[in-house]
Amino acid sequence: MSENQKYSKNDSHYSKYHANTSNYNPVSANRGVKAHWISYLAVNGLLMLINLLTGFSGGNFWFLYPLLSWGIGISIHTSVNYVISRYPYKSDRGFYIHFAVILTVSVYLFLLNVITRVNYPWFAWPVAAMGIGLGEHFVAYKRIKRIESGQMVPRLHTLWYPAVVCFFLVFVDIFSNGHVNWFWWPVVPIMLVSFVIIDSITRHRENLRTRYHEHQARSRENVNFNTQENASYSQEERREVVLERKDNATQSERKFCPRCGEVNSPGHGFCEYCGLKFE
Numbered sequence: 331m332s333e334n335q336k337y338s339k340n341d342s343h344y345s346k347y348h349a350n351t352s353n354y355n356p357v358s359a360n361r362g363v364k365a366h367w368i369s370y371l372a373v374n375g376l377l378m379l380i381n382l383l384t385g386f387s388g389g390n391f392w393f394l395y396p397l398l399s400w401g402i403g404i405s406i407h408t409s410v411n412y413v414i415s416r417y418p419y420k421s422d423r424g425f426y427i428h429f430a431v432i433l434t435v436s437v438y439l440f441l442l443n444v445i446t447r448v449n450y451p452w453f454a455w456p457v458a459a460m461g462i463g464l465g466e467h468f469v470a471y472k473r474i475k476r477i478e479s480g481q482m483v484p485r486l487h488t489l490w491y492p493a494v495v496c497f498f499l500v501f502v503d504i505f506s507n508g509h510v511n512w513f514w515w516p517v518v519p520i521m522l523v524s525f526v527i528i529d530s531i532t533r534h535r536e537n538l539r540t541r542y543h544e545h546q547a548r549s550r551e552n553v554n555f556n557t558q559e560n561a562s563y564s565q566e567e568r569r570e571v572v573l574e575r576k577d578n579a580t581q582s583e584r585k586f587c588p589r590c591g592e593v594n595s596p597g598h599g600f601c602e603y604c605g606l607k608f609e
């Protein structure tokens with residue numbers, strides 16, 4: 331097993347769609363999508379036929395439920411495949427895949443609302459909540475695009491977006507019925523979750539950079555630890571050394587981008603943050 335395979339299974343940051351472009355094979359991926367569509371159309375066509383032959387008694391179009399539920403899966407599969415084949419960079423993929431998934435689920439909720447003949451448009455609530463989240467992702471995505479073009483953007487810059495959303499909610503609360511102060515309920519979790527997500531992403535990247543530079547320093551010192559020669563070390567100490575060596579092996583495969591200063595996952599021919607080609 332190569333170091334690269336070991337990395338892809340052990341590192342929590344690894345994702346089939348994000349980290350390792352070399353794992354993606356467009357030919358087999360397209361074949362997978364095609365096979366998915368054939369079985370989808372065949373099975374649902376059959377179900378529709380059964381529904382038709384047994385009679386739409388009382389307007390009971392039950393075939394719509396498997397058609398739509400399975401439709402979510404096939405729509406996401408198709409759009410993810412499209413996004414991956416079109417965008418090689420992590421930031422683009424992250425945003426467009428998110429966008430496709432939320433759009434699919436929103437259309438599904440809307441259709442479910444319609445076919446169940448509920449008079450209340452309940453679908454608007456989850457769609458609005460997902461829309462706020464997607465808006466935040468869009469702002470973060472635009473921030474990365476600005477960094478790529480060489481501009482400096484403050485770390486917590488993207489917090490302006492949830493802040494605007496919250497001001498809007500406070501405004502609605504004050505100018506609607508008043509005296510209820512319900513705005514605390516959405517405002518507190520929105521700001522808290524936004525801060526925690528933005529902060530943890532930044533910390534994760536800073537941590538990667540620090541570990542990378544520590545590894546570089548260790549390599550220069552050329553410290554060579556041989557467990558055979560140091561048999562007097564306790565098992566616990568030896569375990570630590572082995573773990574450190576594993577960390578070193580992973581770090582040495584990471585690529586430091588000289589343009590944007592980000593540390594990239596192994597297996598990349600280009601910087602996944604700014605697109606600079608590595609030699």
Ligand SMILES: [Zn+2]
Pocket residue numbers: 587588589590591592601602603604605606
């Ligand atoms: Zn870069």
